[in-house]
Amino acid sequence: MTARMDKRFADLAAEGRPALVTYFMGGDPDYASSLEIMKALPKAGSDVIELGMPFSDPMADGPAIQLAGQRALKGGQTLAKTLQMARDFRKDDDATPIVLMGYYNPIYIYGVERFLDEALEAGIDGLIVVDLPPEMDDELCLPALAKGINFIRLATPTTDDKRLPAVLKNTSGFVYYVSMNGITGSALPDPALIGGAVGRIKAHTKLPVCVGFGVKTAEHARAIGASADGVVVGTAIVNQIASSLTADGTASAATVAGVETLVMSLASGVRGARLAAAE
Template structure:
């Protein structure tokens, strides 16, 4: 079965450019602002959207994304409301792929079967669940695949050639290469190292490889876009949202549009980089 992710990456490959993949946390800082940003991301240049599932203990994430989860949870975020965001988004956009990203606990709490049914009904395309290794594929990965969802795995600088086949075995949609060791937003990747890592992964799989962690500026996004099939930006966008909050933690008027303006600068870096490289 061809998915939205398959179609999007195939279309981008035909255009000769990399995907710009954005991450925001569902419900950050509140449901309405989060939806306004989510709805505006495709027009701002996002090719694929990762939507974070708020969780109390996001251990692989840095301070920015941890804080975004806390803001969302304080304002009533839940798995049901995260899926509601996707459902509302699908009312006007049936093409842009949405991948839910986060941890297994909220999915387990809802119940795997119930979660997968509701996710598919809402219009979710894939899952990135960072704390479930390949050895636990029967827990969520295999049921998700049977439900028609892509299951995207993370590969890291420490994923060697012996481990990589296990990581890739049930991966679909794309491979997410974590370009640095450590937590999100903690450092910036080196383009040369990324290019070498992407080439190594591609020796094991025909899937697109998107690279994330540490991309903060249009120039950095452009560098990664020249080396990979996609550039993922999360912490920098989440930081832009945090800067739009007043002293009481509420979104200021016009916050979403200013955040989307920043997203456009990142998108321009990604799209122009690959277009220039193809000339």
């Protein structure tokens, strides 16, 4: 499982381009449509998938992802179903790394051991749990690493050089650099500043550094991808899904197709990133 993630980043490094990491909310707006979206992502050019686990109180997320979580919960999504979605996806795709992203409480209630065993069996490669900083590593991070599941940590502009080693200590898979202090879906900061920050983190780790928060277009992806090992896009995809829904909130013919078009465009952005940087 760790091998799947490491191989993907090694292959991309050999190819000389950054990864496109795409986030969507599991179960938004319903299980079947959401699984179709997941299957469409790698075909449209996504290299790593972040599968969102809905939570009632997503304290670090902006309105778009909050609403997506509410739609998913209303559609009956649970942590068990999110794991099932990964299993269903793995029937056709055993190469694309899957990272589960969300908050701790549903995992805690599911039971950490049970969750990790089932995640491993479902083909999960990594976890991003927003409300578990290094100070809380005993809860989930260390048990996950012991089972061979990557624990991907967020580093932020407030993570200074003094704190960075602690943040990186038990991080594996990749480092997720949050480009700004704030919630998901905010405006993209200056790519030059981000480039500096990526360099600062890379001085402390050999892990790939992916950048997210604020990336919405192929242009953004190209600019960020010039310095980062990966570009994370979440809110733009979630917004695309939201805008495709019918008046009563159900999926339409445009739901999966819209995501495909957006991701293909973003994929062209990351594929041009190093060319742009070389110019």
